[in-house]
Amino acid sequence: MGTTPLALPPARYDHGADEFVFVEIDQAMSLEANFKAMTITAALREEGLDGVVDICPSNASYMIRVDPDRLDPVELVEHLRELERSAGSLPADYVLPTRVVDVPVLFDDPWTRETLLRFRDRHQDPQATDLEYAARINGFAGVDELVEALSGAPYLVTMIGFVPGLPFCYQMVPPQRQIEVPKYVRPRTDTPERAFGFGGAFAVVYPVRGAGGYQLFGIAPAPVFDLQQRLPDFASGIAFPRPGDILRYRAVDRAEYDQVRSEVDSGTFRYRVREVEFSPAEFLADPDAVNSELLEVLYR
Structure with missing residues (x-):
């Protein structure tokens, strides 16, 4: 073996x-x-x-x-x-029982854009948005190409912490394809709840409104933290993501964002989740093939 x-x-x-x-x-x-x-x-x-x-x-x-x-x-x-x-x-037969989760994200949304524009004096490139800056330093032709890369491959939740429910997510691609950005020169004093941020090689969804230093790329319509446990996905805990989860940050338009928000407000929203057995050895041998299989299972 x-x-x-x-x-x-x-x-x-x-x-x-x-x-x-x-x-x-x-x-x-x-x-x-x-x-x-x-x-x-x-x-x-x-x-x-x-x-x-x-x-x-x-x-x-x-x-x-x-x-x-x-x-x-x-x-x-x-x-x-x-x-x-x-x-x-890693034994070839070692598998990690986990979940693959669809996480909608509205990129370049009006709320994080308004926030980042208020804090340009704390940013490396005051003349650009965070998406424009990230696209440039990572060698992408523009924001659309960057968003395609951000949403094209899933992410592994490597830990939960810093604030309750915040998932640190590392994209499941070879090192040469990792997107990396620095944090702000000085942290912001405000970040919208559910903002999709990127710092170093980690993606996060901010669980609550507060200070933050990650580059702001978009916003998720659904929460990752629910203190009142109002939504069905939070029946067993106030934080939805778990270490070892595999998240696909899927780019959505404003119409789908608003639809999900209405489901959240009415208490009917459920994340699309599929239980899987993930093989780290198979992934390391052929990341793209395993990622394709994971996404196929998720949207089947």
């Missing part, structure tokens, strides 16, 4: 007081690093070790909270090193 090697440096293990163990898989974010973090944390969760209080995967790292009266953190680190050695390669 074949395996796919993960060419990553040895992980770095740190203790946080006597309750936390932090493990850095790699200093740089990559899909390989995130796959390794997910593999290890999934195995640890499956084991159900007594004394492990919480498991928190991140982009290229993870953190474990421990009850030191039930589990010695030093012993846990030794066990995590064993899991790291076993996760040095």
